Amino acid sequence: MQLQVNGESHRFSRALTLTELLDSLNIASEGVAIAINQQVIPRSDWTSTTPQAADQVDIFQSIAGG
Amino acid sequence: MDKLTIAKREFSSRLFAGTGKFASSDLMCAALAASETELVTLSLRRMDLKGGRDNLVQPLKRLGVNLLPNTSGARTAKEAVFAAELSREALETDWIKLEIHPDPRYLMPDPIETLSAAEQLVKNGFVVMPYVHADPVLCKRLEEVGCQCVMPLGAPIGSNKGLASRTFLEIIIEQAAVPVIVDAGIGAPSDAALAMELGADAVLVNTAMAVSSDPVAMAGAFRIAVEAGRTAYRAGLAPVSREANSTSSLEGFLETLE
Numbered sequence: 611m612q613l614q615v616n617g618e619s620h621r622f623s624r625a626l627t628l629t630e631l632l633d634s635l636n637i638a639s640e641g642v643a644i645a646i647n648q649q650v651i652p653r654s655d656w657t658s659t660t661p662q663a664a665d666q667v668d669i670f671q672s673i674a675g676g
Numbered sequence: 677m678d679k680l681t682i683a684k685r686e687f688s689s690r691l692f693a694g695t696g697k698f699a700s701s702d703l704m705c706a707a708l709a710a711s712e713t714e715l716v717t718l719s720l721r722r723m724d725l726k727g728g729r730d731n732l733v734q735p736l737k738r739l740g741v742n743l744l745p746n747t748s749g750a751r752t753a754k755e756a757v758f759a760a761e762l763s764r765e766a767l768e769t770d771w772i773k774l775e776i777h778p779d780p781r782y783l784m785p786d787p788i789e790t791l792s793a794a795e796q797l798v799k800n801g802f803v804v805m806p807y808v809h810a811d812p813v814l815c816k817r818l819e820e821v822g823c824q825c826v827m828p829l830g831a832p833i834g835s836n837k838g839l840a841s842r843t844f845l846e847i848i849i850e851q852a853a854v855p856v857i858v859d860a861g862i863g864a865p866s867d868a869a870l871a872m873e874l875g876a877d878a879v880l881v882n883t884a885m886a887v888s889s890d891p892v893a894m895a896g897a898f899r900i901a902v903e904a905g906r907t908a909y910r911a912g913l914a915p916v917s918r919e920a921n922s923t924s925s926l927e928g929f930l931e932t933l934e
Contacts, residue, residue, distance in 0.1 A: 637723070641732065641766050642766055643720065645758075650758070650764075650765060653765050670723060672719070672733050672763075675717055676694030676719075676833065
């Protein structure tokens with residue numbers, strides 16, 4: 611299935627939970643936040659949330675700042 | 677130095693620090709350690725999936741400092757609330773430094789968006805630390821909507837101009853019922869010491885430490901300055917007078933020669 615992640619189209623062999631998605635993109639969960647269609651998904655829901663084909667997934671990370 | 681309490685959390689250090697602009701993660705950690713800060717700010721950005729997987733959070737957690745995410749990049753209250761909600765999940769903290777500065781030239785914080793966002797975020801259970809201009813009325817309004825402190829600026833972010841807003845910081849400090857943290861524009865340890873001498877509860881410094889040719893030494897200098905300023909404030913600064921006041925009696929010496 612095709613998924614929009616951070617503004618780019620990604621293809622996956624099957625639907626993934628957010629936890630599996632991070633894993634497949636080699637992203638550690640520390641300091642990371644995820645929104646689907648501009649709705650923030652609580653960390654505790656990552657293993658039980660599976661984005662659908664039309665969904666826009668945005669993955670954010672903590673960076674240096676003042 | 678007396679401890680500082682913000683939202684029931686106690687701090688032994690009154691020097692807060694930013695993590696931006698350091699030449700490397702190692703240098704950042706060394707400088708932050710030298711500053712003895714107990715709270716550092718972080719920003720949030722959408723990841724570049726093609727980029728490296730640097731983790732800034734891990735070394736900061738090893739330092740044992742409190743992590744304070746900021747909403748830098750938000751241009752409106754709506755964006756700031758979204759950024760805060762993301763940050764809450766990213767760093768697993770309810771604390772948020774609320775900063776909304778749409779104009780990149782001067783990075784002046786938008787007071788109207790900030791007050792609106794502060795009210796919403798307080799209602800949603802956040803510990804809101806709002807970054808604003810040194811506007812005494814705005815600071816009282818932020819306090820009234822439930823902010824746990826106020827963070828008035830000394831001068832524009834990264835300008836190192838010092839306490840351009842000094843007169844208004846003094847008013848804010850006099851009137852505040854919550855901690856006052858002077859944030860932005862502090863360019864030298866003497867600026868930090870002055871802020872503390874005026875009665876500020878803490879200062880936040882980033883650029884001045886990070887861009888120094890020796891950030892570790894500079895961080896140490898800021899640590900000393902904050903301690904000096906706070907200790908002096910608590911000891912009671914001597915009154916300022918227009919005229920001279922001799923330190924020894926002017927009589928009983930030269931008269932004997934007459």
